[in-house]
Amino acid sequence: MFQNKQYLPIRLFRFFGLADGVSLLILLGIAVPLKYLADLPLAVTYVGSIHGAIFIAYVMSIVIVQVTVGWKIYWSLLGIGAAFIPFANFVLDRAVKKREAAFKTRAFPVLWLVYAIIFFSFMDLFAQLPIMSTFATSLGASTFVAGIAVGMYSFSNTGGNLLAGLLTDRFGPYRLLVIGLTGTSILLGTYSFVDTPEALLIVRFFHGFIGGFIVPAAFTFVANQSKEGRAGSENAITGAFVGAAAIIGPAFSGIMATQTSAPFVLRTVGLFGGFLLLAAFVVLRGQLFNRSTTRPARLPFHPALVGAFGGAFLMMFSQGALAYLLPLRVEELGFSSSVSGTLLSVFGLTAVLIFISPARRLFDQWPALTNFRIGLVLIGAAQFALGMAESLAVFYGILFVYGIGFAFTFPSINVFLYKGTSEGNRGRAYGYFYAFFSLGVVLGSSGLAFISSNLSTLFTVTAVVLTAGAVFSGLLSTTTKERSE
Known part of the structure; x- marks a missing residue:
């Protein structure tokens, strides 16, 4: 058709x-x-x-x-x-x-369906942020177990990312995308049957693992289409879809969960994944990029990959902390759960506006390491401020700054990875890359749950980790900058 x-x-x-x-x-x-x-x-x-x-x-x-x-x-x-x-x-x-x-319609570019699949994968992630910790507590879980439930998805997602990276280089992305879309869509529907914290942890584990198949395969294809010298701005387009998910996901989730329930929200996202699965069968099957045209190669040590993997970990450590702490902080101050969703959407909207504006050319003109350090400092400052602020208006301003930091960080770490790999090992590299993404979320949510302290202190701990990462990146500045720009 x-x-x-x-x-x-x-x-x-x-x-x-x-x-x-x-x-x-x-x-x-x-x-x-x-x-x-x-x-x-x-x-x-x-x-x-x-x-x-x-x-x-x-x-x-x-x-x-x-x-x-x-x-x-x-x-x-x-x-x-x-x-x-x-x-x-x-x-x-x-x-x-x-x-x-x-x-003057044109043939549908296959790349845009891959972008839509990336959007779905991050929509799945971001839709969980405002509702998962409170959903866990509604089932009788303690605050500690709620943090484990938030992080369980990303913990198992790490294994899925690693396996998908290996298989993508060998078999191409199509099979991994189909498996990931099928399993994720089904598992999103199983939350309707969860009625205990133990059952929630089991579903979260399998949901995260099978969901980990999607992103490495999709990003490998997008990276292989990138042109030399424009990797930063082209990854900004990919970032725009991630940002769109960050806008729509939390707002949709927070508002709809208030009117219905968390399982309703997740079931709806799963149905969207089902539509994309059908589109993948029709459009992606038989495309040339489904099969690897280069023999799988070993992944060598490269300074640029240190920046890519470290940056992925730090950026998502911050996201995990935000997912765990912000809804609790909003609740602590007496605001409704829908406020968490709209607040999280602010940073996504800010990032998307930067990604689609002429400002994205800065990601090609400025060194990726410079953009990376600017992004980490802004995100760290925003995390510290979230622990101090009490006014809702101030919260919105802080998330605006957070969005700017995200916009600088995301393309830069993708440029690091692009420069440090070839087509023969890029799938494996993206597998490790998103494994570090997942590990960051785990430690940013479940890891912080092990620290017995108030919310303001936990926000401060997150800010210190990010600032330390920005400072440490300076130790790699000579080799990384020379070999990744």
Whole structure:
């Protein structure tokens, strides 16, 4: 249906637009009456999950059309507005169909589906941030066990990353992406059956492990397409999708969990993964990049890889600490759980605005090591400030600074990895890279849970670790800068 020239961004938009319109009518016309007239609330629960997943896919299709086709911005605004009005999707579809030729549609670039899969993987991660620790405590877990539950995903994710890195170099990314999407989508649905802290830890372990298959495979393909001298700005585009997940994930999760439940949120994300799995079967199967064209090579020691792996660990140590501490800090100050989601979205929005603006050219013009150190210092300062602040307005300002730091850090560590690898060992390198990502989250969440102290002190500990990393990177400045720029 969507092969080659027939796979047009406009038709992708129309497909998900019609699906969104139908699911909205079913939700409002069937599920809601069943809830209130027949006392069947599960109708809204399940239909709402399906509609939410379709809506996420629909929004992604609008983003793809806006970027690849470049239609007037008001069409995107109409598309988003139509999602909330019954029958409006059908009227809009008719208008778009009449003007399809005028939009000068092009064949759908396969790379954008890989970007969407990266978005899903990080949407899965970021949607967990505002709800997992509080979900664990609602099951009867102590604060200590809640920290373990948050970190368990990333602990097992480390093993999945390492295995996926080895297999990606040998078999290519397609099989790893399919396995990862299938397992993650299914496991996200199993949270609905979790009713004890012990069961939660088991689901978190398997969820993290199978989810670890996705990112190394996807990022290996993207890196192999990068052009020499533009790795920084091109990784900023990838970072924009990660940032988009950081915006949508926490806000969607925090707001929806307040109205429904944590399992509902995770089930909805899983359904979105199911849609991407179907797209992967149709579009990615048989692509040339599915098979390795270079013999797998050993991963040599390279100073740039020290910066990549160390930076990945530090950046995600900060994210793990944020996931564990911020919801508890917000709750401690008397704010609702939805505030955690919107706060976490602020840093993502800030990073995305930098990634898509002309400012991303700085990541090619300035040394990656300079960008890396700027990013770590800003993130460390933000962590320290979070432990001191008590005003909600100040919290938003701090997360803005955190977003700037993230924007400088993410492309720089990807440049380090790009410079320190070749196509024959890049999959393995990304496996280690995201293993350090996961290890950072584990120690940033579960590791801090072992320290018996107040929240302000734990934020300070996080800031000290990040600042120390920025200082230590100076010891590698000569070799890393010479060999990674």
